[in-house]
Amino acid sequence: MKNILLFVLLSAGVSLKAQVLISKDKAENASVSLSFGNTENKGLVLPYVENKSGITENGTIIFDATDKKVKYLKENSWFDLTMDDTGMVDVSIQTAKTEVAGSKVSVGEATATDGVLVLEESDKAMVLPKVAEPHLNIINPSPGMMVYDTKNKLLCVYNGTVWTFWGAK
Template sequence: MKNIITAIAVVFVSISIHAQIAIGKQAVSNTSVSLEFDTTENRGLILPYVETKTGITENGTIIYDVTDHKVKYLKDTGVWANLSEDDGTAATIGTADIAIQTLKTDSNSAKAAIGTTAATDTTPGVLVLTDANKAMVLPKVANPHLSIINPAAGMMVYDTTKRQLAVYNGTVWSFWKP
């Protein structure tokens, strides 16, 4: 666990990185990958908790929206698509404790960029993958709804059993299949 926390801290503390990044393992397994997570532990990627979407304009941005407790991505300028739906009942509406972040001041210039154009990239975001020919591989977890004991709101993984994207809204997992 210390290795994963250390690796994530290194990524976010860096202003820019010019390489492929493996978290929880020695190297990426594919040259088409910018950021890849180890598959040996039941952990996921936790998205930024966002209190207001004002000013977010970069299509493809993925966030955890604390106003309605849903994981969302910016599909088209001003059009947010939900990745974690609920049926409106208390059993499925997401929750998140954001008390720890409400006392903090955001740094608008804080950013980690990974890729060959990281040093010159001006795309807004906390973590930006700059290569146009590489992707991020989500953490892979078999049955995350059973395997991840205490998931955080905004967690995202690839479910290797169902072969689906899985997102957690703080209450329930939603599964997405293309």
């Protein structure tokens, strides 16, 4: 049911001004824009992007299908969060889909032009899905998956072959 609701929102290009909670009833606090609850060892899969030349919004995070790396845009430069180029990705999963032109979900004031899901709040942030030791507990991760490791307190990024871990232990 939640997938149908998300599809309807994406198709309609609805602008939301609220907290979005997935698999939970209550946000951690008022600073949360998008948050994931008990996702049973599942992560957030980033969009597979084959041509990033038209993306200009700082803070954008993508899975670059051309070199199989998770990247974020900062001041017109792409920064690699994967640090490994052995990833495997099958972009036919998404390229076979029909996209509705201009469809997106915007949480907050809709000002950004790039992105399917845009979090616009200047005083709220997204909380990633939380998984203890995802490299051990997510059996079949998808390329471009991101989670927060609750045991090791690390940002974890999967490129299709290996996990990359960010943060101090």
